[in-house]
Amino acid sequence: MLSRNVKRALLDSRWPLPPTFLLPWAATLTTVSHATEASNIPPPLVNASQHVSPERLERRHDQTSSNTSPAAAPTLQPANTSTPPALSESVRTLLPVLAAQGPHYITAHLYDRPYLLTAGDTVRLPFHMKNVEPGDVLRLNRASVLGSREYTLKAAAATPALKSPSMSSSLVLDDTTGSLESHSMVMPEPGVSSSGSRIMPPHFVPHIAAGKVSYLDERLFVCRAVVMGVESEPLRVKEKTKRRQRKIKKVKSKHRYTILRVKELRGPVCAAAQAMHTGLAHKDYGISSPPSHWSYAVRVSLSQIFAMPGPSYAPKNFVMSTS
Amino acid sequence: MSTPTRFFRITLLRSAIGLPTRTSGVLKALGLHRRLKTVYHPVTQDVAGQVFAVKELVDVQEVDRALSDKEMKQLRQPDSGFYVERRAGERVMGS
Numbered sequence: 001m002l003s004r005n006v007k008r009a010l011l012d013s014r015w016p017l018p019p020t021f022l023l024p025w026a027a028t029l030t031t032v033s034h035a036t037e038a039s040n041i042p043p044p045l046v047n048a049s050q051h052v053s054p055e056r057l058e059r060r061h062d063q064t065s066s067n068t069s070p071a072a073a074p075t076l077q078p079a080n081t082s083t084p085p086a087l088s089e090s091v092r093t094l095l096p097v098l099a100a101q102g103p104h105y106i107t108a109h110l111y112d113r114p115y116l117l118t119a120g121d122t123v124r125l126p127f128h129m130k131n132v133e134p135g136d137v138l139r140l141n142r143a144s145v146l147g148s149r150e151y152t153l154k155a156a157a158a159t160p161a162l163k164s165p166s167m168s169s170s171l172v173l174d175d176t177t178g179s180l181e182s183h184s185m186v187m188p189e190p191g192v193s194s195s196g197s198r199i200m201p202p203h204f205v206p207h208i209a210a211g212k213v214s215y216l217d218e219r220l221f222v223c224r225a226v227v228m229g230v231e232s233e234p235l236r237v238k239e240k241t242k243r244r245q246r247k248i249k250k251v252k253s254k255h256r257y258t259i260l261r262v263k264e265l266r267g268p269v270c271a272a273a274q275a276m277h278t279g280l281a282h283k284d285y286g287i288s289s290p291p292s293h294w295s296y297a298v299r300v301s302l303s304q305i306f307a308m309p310g311p312s313y314a315p316k317n318f319v320m321s322t323s
Numbered sequence: 324m325s326t327p328t329r330f331f332r333i334t335l336l337r338s339a340i341g342l343p344t345r346t347s348g349v350l351k352a353l354g355l356h357r358r359l360k361t362v363y364h365p366v367t368q369d370v371a372g373q374v375f376a377v378k379e380l381v382d383v384q385e386v387d388r389a390l391s392d393k394e395m396k397q398l399r400q401p402d403s404g405f406y407v408e409r410r411a412g413e414r415v416m417g418s
Contacts, residue, residue: 112401135411142404224408 091153095268098151104267106223107145109213114144117223119265124231129258132227138260140223144213146267153268155214222266228259329366332384333374334359349376363389 098104105118115123117140132138146153233255240249335355339347353373354362364370366385374383390398409415 108404109402110404112404132407133411136407137409138405139408140405142402225405227411 094151095153098146098148098153099268101148101151102267104146104148104221104265106140106143106147106221106265108140108223109142109144109215110140112142112213114213117225117262117265119262121262122228123225123260123262125258125260127258128230128256129227132258134227134229136227137263138225138227140225141218143216143221143223146216146221148267153216153220155216157214220268222264223262224264225260225262228261230256231259232256328387330363330386330389331366331370331374332361332363332386332389334361334382335380336382337380339377339380346377346380349373350380353377355381361395 103118105116107114108117109115110125111127113126117123144155233253236253238251238253240251241247333353333355335350335358338358339350350356353364353370354360363386374381
């Protein structure tokens with residue numbers, strides 16, 4: 001089943017040799033679950049920071065620029081493996097459970113507006129999407145929440161307040177003397193963007209930072225939608241006039257709205273496996289040559305999950321945000 | 324005059340409605356006509372004095388480069404959140 005297809009994909013001559021620790025492939029399978037080891041977790045999640053709350057996963061957004069034309073598939077490079085964020089305990093233990101518990105839902109963001117979607121949904125966008133024709137397949141790559149019936153994966157909260165760090169001061173309890181001191185927060189380095197948005201502002205930009213959502217790593221899900229067509233509202237006529245003025249000006253409005261249909265939504269881990277089957281892996285995850293390690297390791301962990309006798313995962317009401 | 328190397332990045336956070344006319348005059352001189360508007364001014368004693376007059380209303384940062392209006396507008400534009408993976412009528416890759 002899944003293991004056969006994965007094995008066939010591994011042995012496919014297209015792909016370069018997998019990492020050594022996976023050869024021979026069958027030898028790594030054991031009844032002991034290694035799903036939560038660091039090597040089996042995708043790099044964006046390997047070292048999520050410990051100081052964030054257990055429900056949050058710190059996301060490392062490593063895309064170079066979102067201004068690249070969509071036709072040239074954006075090359076998603078692996079997350080910064082040098083200093084990846086720390087992984088919180090709940091994410092480490094529950095991500096495989098979330099992945100195995102389909103169907104999934106997602107809060108996708110189009111132009112920063114959230115849309116709660118699942119596979120098979122029909123979405124009427126509140127705007128007319130330009131330069132697309134009915135039948136075009138869109139890949140939605142901005143999401144803040146990915147969840148299943150009982151578990152939810154959220155991106156870490158990142159938005160700072162309106163005031164720049166140089167303006168605010170925080171009271172810090174000095175560990176050595178126990179006294180409260182006032183410290184001015186350091187201004188961020190120019191060119192460094194915490195939110196990792198498409199253009200890097202050279203310094204803190206309050207009105208851009210305020211109200212922004214932080215997103216999950218794009219490699220954690222695959223969400224495709226087809227453009228079904230364009231709908232238009234009934235004709236509305238607004239009459240504009242003033243009191244004791246006989247002239248009435250009429251303004252017509254007939255807005256158009258694009259209809260999308262979500263044709264597939266793959267949760268974490270499953271996305272990697274499915275991508276290998278369809279051969280779109282190199283486009284989705286930047287796997288050119290050599291493929292990134294985590295895709296193999298994650299598929300191995302998935303096969304281990306299915307090989308385990310019966311569901312005996314972590315208890316349902318865990319910290320990782322149950323519904 | 325030499326090109327200034329450092330700039331004040333001034334953002335109006337609080338309105339001057341109800342405040343003396345002099346205060347709103349200072350904001351107008353700085354170019355802050357509405358809330359959350361951001362302007363860049365070189366670091367000079369004049370500008371520093373103006374900022375000091377309205378220091379309770381603004382957020383100030385010292386930066387190296389002044390962004391133009393076009394650059395700021397580009398920064399405001401949100402991510403589209405999607406890209407066209409396949410056009411209608413195209414063949415799927417690999418099939």
